[in-house]
Amino acid sequence: MPSTKTQIAGFPFENCLMNAAGVACMTIAELEEVRLSQAGTFVTKTATLEARAGNPEPRYQDVPLGSINSMGLPNQGLDYYLDYLLELQEKEPNQTFFLSLVGLSQEETHRLLKQVEESEFKGLTELNLSCPNVPGKPQIAYDFETTETILKEVFSYFTKPLGIKLPPYFDMVHFDQAAAIFNQFPLAFVNCVNSIGNGLYIEDESVVIRPKNGFGGIGGEYIKPTALANVHAFYQRLKPEIQIIGTGGVLTGRDAFEHILCGASMVQVGTTLHKEGVAAFERITAELKVIMAEKGYESLDDFRGKLQYIEG
Numbered sequence: 169m170p171s172t173k174t175q176i177a178g179f180p181f182e183n184c185l186m187n188a189a190g191v192a193c194m195t196i197a198e199l200e201e202v203r204l205s206q207a208g209t210f211v212t213k214t215a216t217l218e219a220r221a222g223n224p225e226p227r228y229q230d231v232p233l234g235s236i237n238s239m240g241l242p243n244q245g246l247d248y249y250l251d252y253l254l255e256l257q258e259k260e261p262n263q264t265f266f267l268s269l270v271g272l273s274q275e276e277t278h279r280l281l282k283q284v285e286e287s288e289f290k291g292l293t294e295l296n297l298s299c300p301n302v303p304g305k306p307q308i309a310y311d312f313e314t315t316e317t318i319l320k321e322v323f324s325y326f327t328k329p330l331g332i333k334l335p336p337y338f339d340m341v342h343f344d345q346a347a348a349i350f351n352q353f354p355l356a357f358v359n360c361v362n363s364i365g366n367g368l369y370i371e372d373e374s375v376v377i378r379p380k381n382g383f384g385g386i387g388g389e390y391i392k393p394t395a396l397a398n399v400h401a402f403y404q405r406l407k408p409e410i411q412i413i414g415t416g417g418v419l420t421g422r423d424a425f426e427h428i429l430c431g432a433s434m435v436q437v438g439t440t441l442h443k444e445g446v447a448a449f450e451r452i453t454a455e456l457k458v459i460m461a462e463k464g465y466e467s468l469d470d471f472r473g474k475l476q477y478i479e480g
């Protein structure tokens with residue numbers, strides 16, 4: 169029987185599939201549902217210092233080929249997620265979970281990370297540099313100068329395993345420039361990709377979400393080629409200590425297989441989890457194992473990053 173076990177920053181996970189931040193992770197009830205499913209672990213909804221209500225509804229819409237959202241960073245505030253994670257690590261000391269966060273300003277981001285640094289939290293922290301939906305706040309990771317400044321400051325005090333959630337990039341020069349910045353830091357992982365920012369979906373003559381006159385982040389089938397390109401571009405460019413988490417367009421075991429082939433060590437499920445519920449983890453895992461068995465692969469190491477090119 170093939171194994172879909174993996175590890176990130178040396179922490180072992182029984183399965184390489186988990187939720188993508190934003191889906192099934194706003195409340196403890198949702199997080200518990202993911203934890204008790206076939207998922208290898210979970211990540212919490214990106215937290216700010218204070219709880220936020222987010223943008224007005226409707227703000228998330230499933231559509232035939234994916235989803236569009238402009239949630240606007242609704243969350244319960246850092247203390248809610250951190251308190252839960254601290255309790256959980258007492259109860260389940262052998263399991264590791266991801267905490268996602270970002271401030272509404274650089275100062276707030278540092279306050280959040282300092283609080284995590286000073287806490288007993290032993291898991292993985294994901295700094296979300298790619299929220300596309302807070303009106304007036306551009307996606308941080310599209311500004312390379314700011315990104316480099318933030319990472320320099322963060323690593324002057326933050327010593328726990330830290331990764332970053334990235335938006336999709338669309339130009340080879342941008343892959344090169346971003347990787348040159350990330351390679352300067354002791355990042356545990358980069359997570360590629362967040363939703364493709366600021367798409368527009370129309371039904372009849374109207375947008376389908378209220379905020380920002382209908383503009384929102386696109387997920388699902390639409391984004392798999394972009395997600396795979398980002399996973400592989402960073403797999404080729406980053407130092408081997410920085411692992412890749414692949415997110416975007418995972419509907420089937422075949423999609424997860426492709427993310428791993430491109431270099432992903434962990435694969436996140438967002439839109440499909442929203443559409444199908446936590447049963448998606450069992451289905452996608454089973455489909456991935458069938459593909460691995462057909463190809464004679466016993467572990468993810470047998471094919472991770474081994475994407476074949478057409479020579480000549």
Ligand code: RRO
Pocket residue numbers: 190214237238239240241242296298299300301302362363385
């Ligand atoms: O809450 C959101 O609107 C949101 C966030 Br923080 C994010 O990182 N990605 C996204 O698609 N939506």
